[in-house]
Amino acid sequence: MVIRFLVYTTPDLRPYGGVDAYLRTCASRAVLDLLTNRWVCLVIGALRPGTLRFGELRRRLDGITQKMLTQTLRDLERAGLVHRAVYPSVPPRVEYRLTPLGDNVGGLMDAIRVWSETHIEDIRAAQEEYDRKAGEELQPV
Amino acid sequence: MVIRFLVYTTPDLRPYGGVDAYLRTCASRAVLDLLTNRWVCLVIGALRPGTLRFGELRRRLDGITQKMLTQTLRDLERAGLVHRAVYPSVPPRVEYRLTPLGDNVGGLMDAIRVWSETHIEDIRAAQEEYDRKAGEELQPV
C-alpha cells in the first residue's frame, strides 16, 4: 500500500514510522539527494510545460553538457519522474515528458528556481555585506 | 491529530528582465546552486522551529561531519539566510537561527524534504521496475 497523503501528528512536519530524512540510514535521504541537484531542478522545470526532445532540452539548459543531460535524464527516468519515448526513425527521435509523479514534484522544483531568481539581490547584498565585514576584521581602522 | 497540506502553485513567471536561471551567466544560477544541496535543505529545515546550537545541529543532522556543518552554516550565513550569535563564555556558546530571508525559503526546503519522505515507496518501486527491465534486456527469455 502506498501512502500518498501523510497525516502529521507532530508540529514540526515529521511523519511517523521511522521515515525521517534527518536519519542517515533512511531511504528518503536518497530521494532528497536526487532532488537537491541543479540539473534535476532545471530539467523537471523545463519539462513542466510539455514534451521536449533531447536537443531541445540541451539548448534550453544553457551550459549543460551532453553527458550530464543524459545522466540526469536517466536518473529521473529510473526514479519514475520522467518518461522516455523513442521513435525508431532516421534520424532518431527521443521525447521526454514528466510522469504524473514528476509533475507532482514539478511545482516544487519550479518554486525553488523562481525563489532563486526573485531573491538574487537579497543574497548578493548579504554576501557583499559579509565579505565587507570580513575584510574589516583583517584590516581594522 | 493535525493534517497539513503543502501546496505550491507556481506560475511560470519571469520576474524581471534577463533574470533566468536557465542561462548559465545569470546570477540566479549561483543561488540555485546554494539551495540545491542536501545539507542546506536539512540545516534550514532544522532551524525552522527555532534557534539551535552548533552541537545540537550536529546531532540532529545524522551523518554530517563537523567540517560540512561548519561550511554549510558559513555559506548560509554569508548568503543572509542564517544568523550566527556568539556568546563569549567558557565553554563558548554559538547559536544559529534563520533570518527573515531564511525563514522565507524555509517552507520550500521543508517541502522538498517532506516530499522525499512521502514518496520513497513510489521512487523505490519505479527504480526496481527500471532495473528489472534493464536486466531483462541483457538476458532476454
Next chain:
DNA sequence: CAGAATCCTATCCGATACTG
C-alpha cells in the same frame, strides 16, 4: 539526432589532529 565510451581533473568530502 541522440547517445555511448573514454580520459582526465577540479572539487567535494571524510578523517584526523590541534586550539582558545
Next chain:
DNA sequence: CAGTATCGGATAGGATTCTG
C-alpha cells in the same frame, strides 16, 4: 564547545571521440 587546518581518496563532471 565550537571551531580551524591539513591531507588524501572518492567522485562529480568537463572535453573529446565515436556510432547507429
